[in-house]
Amino acid sequence: MTEKIRWGILGSGRIAKALAEGLSVLPDAELVAVGSRSQESADAFGDLFDAPNRHPSYEALANDPEVDVVYVATPHNLHQENTLLCLNAGKAVLCEKPFAVNAKQVREMVRVARERDLFLMEGMWARFPPGMVKVRELIAEGALGELRSLQADFGFKPKEKDPEGRLFNPALAGGSLLDIGIYPVSLSSMLFGKPEEIVTTWHRGETGVDEQAAYLFKHPGGALSVMHSSLQAQTAQEVVIAGTESRLRIERPCWRPQAVVLTRNDESTERFPLPFEGNGFNYEAAEVMRLMRSGKKESDIMSLDESIAIMETMDAIRAQWGLRYPME
Numbered sequence: 001m002t003e004k005i006r007w008g009i010l011g012s013g014r015i016a017k018a019l020a021e022g023l024s025v026l027p028d029a030e031l032v033a034v035g036s037r038s039q040e041s042a043d044a045f046g047d048l049f050d051a052p053n054r055h056p057s058y059e060a061l062a063n064d065p066e067v068d069v070v071y072v073a074t075p076h077n078l079h080q081e082n083t084l085l086c087l088n089a090g091k092a093v094l095c096e097k098p099f100a101v102n103a104k105q106v107r108e109m110v111r112v113a114r115e116r117d118l119f120l121m122e123g124m125w126a127r128f129p130p131g132m133v134k135v136r137e138l139i140a141e142g143a144l145g146e147l148r149s150l151q152a153d154f155g156f157k158p159k160e161k162d163p164e165g166r167l168f169n170p171a172l173a174g175g176s177l178l179d180i181g182i183y184p185v186s187l188s189s190m191l192f193g194k195p196e197e198i199v200t201t202w203h204r205g206e207t208g209v210d211e212q213a214a215y216l217f218k219h220p221g222g223a224l225s226v227m228h229s230s231l232q233a234q235t236a237q238e239v240v241i242a243g244t245e246s247r248l249r250i251e252r253p254c255w256r257p258q259a260v261v262l263t264r265n266d267e268s269t270e271r272f273p274l275p276f277e278g279n280g281f282n283y284e285a286a287e288v289m290r291l292m293r294s295g296k297k298e299s300d301i302m303s304l305d306e307s308i309a310i311m312e313t314m315d316a317i318r319a320q321w322g323l324r325y326p327m328e
């Protein structure tokens with residue numbers, strides 16, 4: 001591997017641009033290529049971020065010999081197909097969340113990565129900023145006592161409601177759960193593992209996908225996760241994790257954590273402001289590069305087995321609602 005790790009970005013939309021920006025603050029990363037469905041978009045993206053190789057197809061990007069790792073930044077319904085394309089071309093892959101549409105797709109992605117001994121990780125970027133590292137540290141050192149509950153939400157109101165766009169279109173696996181509900185669900189998994197009981201309800205919008213939903217998980221030992229997601233309202237975006245000794249609040253916007261506040265049972269508090277450099281996407285990219293340099297094929301912080309388990313939980317939620325996407 002060359003000194004800098006050479007990135008290719010598959011897709012040229014909003015989040016592709018966010019990762020390109022994130023890479024620009026990492027001295028050991030180099031954005032060398034972009035692949036798009038059109039030469040025009042590839043060129044525009046290449047101009048914007050100074051990426052020399054502009055490919056008019058995802059296949060051409062996957063086969064670019066100058067690329068070490070590909071970031072998959074297409075709508076959910078394409079994650080499996082695009083990830084397999086890159087893995088089969090011998091590339092390491094960081095694929096946006098949700099890792100795919102369902103657990104069956106994710107299991108296949110993981111199978112191929114392991115069989116070919118290639119790096120693969122779900123781009124759950126909220127796990128990697130220093131704020132979330134601090135959450136894990138405080139829990140590990142026992143500052144909260146035994147964990148008993150999580151309260152978490154993620155809701156926003158899109159500027160326009162485009163039935164064809166990826167948020168509302170069933171053909172693109174739209175809906176709040178897969179797009180943003182996954183953040184609380186993934187955090188619950190990080191804290192408690194897979195739930196043993198799921199109680200959920202949803203509001204089905206006119207395109208047929210979940211525009212709002214609520215999720216209540218019971219975990220082994222009785223701990224609870226109380227969560228909701230919305231594409232109809234700007235929610236607080238706050239997290240509170242409560243243990244037997246104290247509670248921990250991740251200040252809003254919690255999914256870009258910049259401060260956590262520990263409140264003990266005697267109501268004494270300690271606030272930990274934490275750095276948040278770049279646009280935040282640099283942290284997950286730095287983790288990918290650290291692992292690739294050490295020869296690791298997956299992350300302990302966002303492991304492939306956990307990504308499968310999270311997808312199984314989301315499958316179970318959708319099964320309760322009776323929401324199936326056309327490609328399933």
Ligand SMILES: NC(=O)c1ccc[n+]([C@@H]2O[C@H](COP(=O)([O-])OP(=O)(O)OC[C@H]3O[C@@H](n4cnc5c(N)ncnc54)[C@H](OP(=O)(O)O)[C@@H]3O)[C@@H](O)[C@H]2O)c1
Nearest residue numbers: 011012013014015016036037041073074075076096097098
């Ligand atoms: N981590 C985060 O905070 C975060 C935030 C937002 C989104 N995401 C994830 O990133 C993924 C992409 O989201 P986004 O907001 O970047 O979407 P977007 O702006 O619509 O971009 C998606 C890109 O995918 C490509 N694409 C291929 N087939 C497409 C199709 N049928 N319809 C639309 N685009 C298609 C297009 O690139 P070309 O035209 O160049 O091929 C498009 O620009 C989603 O899975 C989402 O969950 C993550």
